[in-house]
Amino acid sequence: MLNEAVQWLDAERALDVRRVGGKAVGLATLNRRFDVPPGFVVATEPTCSNSDRVAAAYAALGERCGEPEPAVAVRSSAVDEDTGDSSFAGQHETLLNVRGLEALTGAIEVCIASASSPGAVAYRRSKGLGSSTGMAVLVQAMVIADVSVVGFSANPLDETRFEIVINANWGLGPSLVGGTVTPDEVVVARGPDALFVKSRQTSDKTRMTVALDLGVAEVPVPRALRLAACLDDRAAISTAQLIVDAAAALGRPVDVEAAWAADRLHLLQARPIVATRACSQQS
Amino acid sequence: MTLVEPSDFPVAWPSPDAAELLWEHDAMHNPEQLLPLEQSFATLSMTDGFVRAARTYELPIEAVRTLFVRGWPYQATVPTSADPIELDAQASRAHQRLVAEFPGLGVLWSKQVLPEVEAELAMIGAPLACLDGTALADRFADATARFVRIWELHFLVVLPAYTVLSEFDELYRELFEEATSLDSLQLLIGQPNLTTILAEELWALAHRASPQVRDVLVDRPTAKVEAALDGVDGAASFRADLAAFLDRWGERIDMWDRISLPTWQEAPEVVIGQLRDLVLTPNDQSPSASMTRARKIAEEETTAARAKLAGYPAEVRALFEERLWQARTATVVTEDHGHFIDFGTLPRLRRLALTAGGILARTGSIDLPDDVFHLDLATVVDNLRAPGDARVVVRTSRRELAAGATQVPPPTLGKMPQHRPAYSVSRYQSKFFGEAPPSANDGGELRGFPGSPGRATGTARIISSLTDADRLAPGDVLVCTTAAPSWTSLFSTVAAVVTDTGGPLSHCAVVARELGIPAVVGTQHASTSISDGQRIEVHGNTGVVYLR
Numbered sequence: 001m002l003n004e005a006v007q008w009l010d011a012e013r014a015l016d017v018r019r020v021g022g023k024a025v026g027l028a029t030l031n032r033r034f035d036v037p038p039g040f041v042v043a044t045e046p047t048c049s050n051s052d053r054v055a056a057a058y059a060a061l062g063e064r065c066g067e068p069e070p071a072v073a074v075r076s077s078a079v080d081e082d083t084g085d086s087s088f089a090g091q092h093e094t095l096l097n098v099r100g101l102e103a104l105t106g107a108i109e110v111c112i113a114s115a116s117s118p119g120a121v122a123y124r125r126s127k128g129l130g131s132s133t134g135m136a137v138l139v140q141a142m143v144i145a146d147v148s149v150v151g152f153s154a155n156p157l158d159e160t161r162f163e164i165v166i167n168a169n170w171g172l173g174p175s176l177v178g179g180t181v182t183p184d185e186v187v188v189a190r191g192p193d194a195l196f197v198k199s200r201q202t203s204d205k206t207r208m209t210v211a212l213d214l215g216v217a218e219v220p221v222p223r224a225l226r227l228a229a230c231l232d233d234r235a236a237i238s239t240a241q242l243i244v245d246a247a248a249a250l251g252r253p254v255d256v257e258a259a260w261a262a263d264r265l266h267l268l269q270a271r272p273i274v275a276t277r278a279c280s281q282q283s
Numbered sequence: 284m285t286l287v288e289p290s291d292f293p294v295a296w297p298s299p300d301a302a303e304l305l306w307e308h309d310a311m312h313n314p315e316q317l318l319p320l321e322q323s324f325a326t327l328s329m330t331d332g333f334v335r336a337a338r339t340y341e342l343p344i345e346a347v348r349t350l351f352v353r354g355w356p357y358q359a360t361v362p363t364s365a366d367p368i369e370l371d372a373q374a375s376r377a378h379q380r381l382v383a384e385f386p387g388l389g390v391l392w393s394k395q396v397l398p399e400v401e402a403e404l405a406m407i408g409a410p411l412a413c414l415d416g417t418a419l420a421d422r423f424a425d426a427t428a429r430f431v432r433i434w435e436l437h438f439l440v441v442l443p444a445y446t447v448l449s450e451f452d453e454l455y456r457e458l459f460e461e462a463t464s465l466d467s468l469q470l471l472i473g474q475p476n477l478t479t480i481l482a483e484e485l486w487a488l489a490h491r492a493s494p495q496v497r498d499v500l501v502d503r504p505t506a507k508v509e510a511a512l513d514g515v516d517g518a519a520s521f522r523a524d525l526a527a528f529l530d531r532w533g534e535r536i537d538m539w540d541r542i543s544l545p546t547w548q549e550a551p552e553v554v555i556g557q558l559r560d561l562v563l564t565p566n567d568q569s570p571s572a573s574m575t576r577a578r579k580i581a582e583e584e585t586t587a588a589r590a591k592l593a594g595y596p597a598e599v600r601a602l603f604e605e606r607l608w609q610a611r612t613a614t615v616v617t618e619d620h621g622h623f624i625d626f627g628t629l630p631r632l633r634r635l636a637l638t639a640g641g642i643l644a645r646t647g648s649i650d651l652p653d654d655v656f657h658l659d660l661a662t663v664v665d666n667l668r669a670p671g672d673a674r675v676v677v678r679t680s681r682r683e684l685a686a687g688a689t690q691v692p693p694p695t696l697g698k699m700p701q702h703r704p705a706y707s708v709s710r711y712q713s714k715f716f717g718e719a720p721p722s723a724n725d726g727g728e729l730r731g732f733p734g735s736p737g738r739a740t741g742t743a744r745i746i747s748s749l750t751d752a753d754r755l756a757p758g759d760v761l762v763c764t765t766a767a768p769s770w771t772s773l774f775s776t777v778a779a780v781v782t783d784t785g786g787p788l789s790h791c792a793v794v795a796r797e798l799g800i801p802a803v804v805g806t807q808h809a810s811t812s813i814s815d816g817q818r819i820e821v822h823g824n825t826g827v828v829y830l831r
Contacts, residue, residue: 020787170596211594222457
């Protein structure tokens with residue numbers, strides 16, 4: 001198997017959270033049951049250079065994806081992130097649609113550096129955490145989403161009701177989680193036999209994030225699609241089912257980020273919900 | 284707000300409420316005065332034909348009125364409501380109705396509209412021999428009803444067709460924020476349509492001629508060509524070729540609504556005049572070579588657009604492909620329909636009118652058969668049924684037209700409304716008809732709208748008709764108020780085109796893009812600001828003309 005400096009999400013051995021961070025461990029757990037984009041974690045290793053291992057891992061990922069230099073999403077996975085008490089949501093870096101080893105290496109460096117960003121440092125202090133114990137970096141195959149969804153396995157306003165609240169927008173995740181766009185909202189409830197769509201609100205979705213040749217950009221949504229619902233009932237129910245299953249797999253209420261691409265639903269992130277009282281999970 | 288009424292352009296308003304409307308002069312379709320009989324038919328095409336189609340699409344248009352001031356045509360639209368909110372709401376509904384037509388547009392044209400138009404044209408054009416006044420009056424009534432139906436069909440297909448083009452352009456510019464309308468429309472060029480096919484056939488006619496015939500075409504003034512062909516090698520086959528061409532394409536009059544003008548069949552010098560320049564133009568500028576280049580450009584631009592959209596949501600890519608396909612269909616429809624409807628009706632009405640003129644001249648209602656055009660439709664029909672003395676009417680008409688002939692008609696009369704709906708039809712209209720150019724024209728330069736990309740320099744010729752186009756030499760710049768579809772062949776030989784009227788969707792712009800020559804449209808003043816013979820530089824991409 002690969003050296004510990006680089007660990008694959010689908011490794012048979014359980015990942016060491018002290019090396020790869022909470023986000024990666026969470027995804028590795030979910031990877032056994034869900035369609036998580038394939039990838040690896042560059043573990044925290046303050047003294048050694050990872051470049052050869054990263055290069056080898058990237059090449060191996062390329063073989064798995066069927067193209068030599070696949071587009072990847074590069075994300076931080078802090079050691080104490082997403083552990084249930086602290087989510088660090090929005091504090092660390094995410095770089096999307098990175099292609100090529102040189103760009104990947106640069107992206108990894110940016111993610112590692114984000115552990116010492118002023119915002120991250122302030123967040124740690126506010127949570128009573130010590131200084132950073134390390135920053136691992138997740139590298140996964142890029143999903144070019146047609147529709148991005150975020151959802152909560154419990155209604156954040158009233159957790160006693162069994163309802164999945166899903167927000168959706170066209171395109172990739174950033175415009176959805178960034179708060180610049182009013183997304184569609186679909187509430188899925190549990191009926192006697194099955195999940196069903198309880199209510200939906202279709203918004204005027206003015207902007208979306210799309211993949212460029214390299215990187216991503218936020219662009220206007222064509223007028224004809226702004227008021228079109230991103231998720232039909234079937235897709236909403238499938239999304240809700242994923243959220244329910246993810247919560248079951250992690251054993252706690254979760255907020256989920258997922259992406260629909262070519263009619264397949266990919267799980268991007270599942271975080272334990274930090275506060276169960278009414279509060280926004282998005283920064 | 285009352286619009287300025289130039290003191291030398293008095294208007295006799297037919298009613299007090301007429302003065303409250305906004306009247307517009309459509310110089311793109313009617314750059315010249317119309318005679319009374321022409322006015323009658325032009326009126327019917329809009330007040331009846333257009334309004335019926337507008338109702339089908341639920342456009343917020345109650346009625347259309349026409350007004351002729353010493354022959355100069357004006358038109359006013361009466362909205363269904365005075366409430367701006369209600370107007371906009373109805374306009375949105377109309378937009379949805381039009382969008383619903385997009386997928387079936389090609390079928391609507393080829394399987395429904397065109398067959399019915401051809402049937403109606405056949406009835407209007409049925410033989411006229413041996414008809415007396417009463418029978419001919421009945422034929423006029425019949426023809427009028429069919430004419431109105433043809434124009435209803437015209438707008439039933441044209442309203443959605445232009446809306447498609449406008450929607451595609453807007454979608455493209457939403458997706459590619461730096462793009463201009465010229466960029467989007469470049470994806471649509473290179474598709475053969477009757478306008479480009481006509482140009483090709485005219486080209487072929489010129490280039491099939493023997494070298495000796497071609498020498499005659501180049502060396503002799505147009506009026507002398509026919510006589511000069513006698514005894515020339517290849518003259519017989521050229522004459523046969525020309526006759527066949529006129530058989531196929533000669534039933535046309537060169538400007539909208541002008542039934543008082545001769546057809547190409549009647550006055551083939553118009554065709555011969557175009558052949559001279561075509562002979563002098565090299566093969567790589569032929570319409571088919573230009574169309575091949577245009578197709579390649581369209582394919583390259585489409586490939587580039589698709590590459591940029593590769594990382595966009597599937598729904599967005601699907602929408603783009605759908606609108607692109609629909610816009611390509613619409614491009615063909617917007618050119619083809621004119622040949623059958625706009626121009627196909629005119630020669631048939633002309634024949635009816637001349638036949639009536641013959642009868643009225645015999646009964647003494649008018650002096651000469653051609654005077655018939657100075658009578659409106661009702662007067663013609665009345666006098667056919669019961670011959671009276673219409674000569675005073677003819678004299679008055681001639682006097683009025685003469686008085687108007689030296690005037691420049693103001694673009695608008697009456698009162699500006701407080702609210703004009705921002706709905707899709709008016710959006711496409713401004714792309715078709717043009718709007719006021721971006722900034723005031725100053726001494727060294729003239730501003731209009733980009734019509735077709737590229738740059739060219741040449742000698743300006745101010746041209747008002749195809750006969751006038753005799754003065755054009757290859758490499759000149761064609762400057763005109765408007766260019767009708769039959770002027771297409773000129774575009775193969777000139778270096779660039781500049782017009783007063785129109786926007787990027789006007790016929791002139793469309794054809795200029797197909798044939799790959801720079802064009803600046805909608806300048807409002809080019810034909811009066813530029814001098815005949817002046818050297819000018821045309822920048823199609825920016826819509827600026829530099830005057831030397």
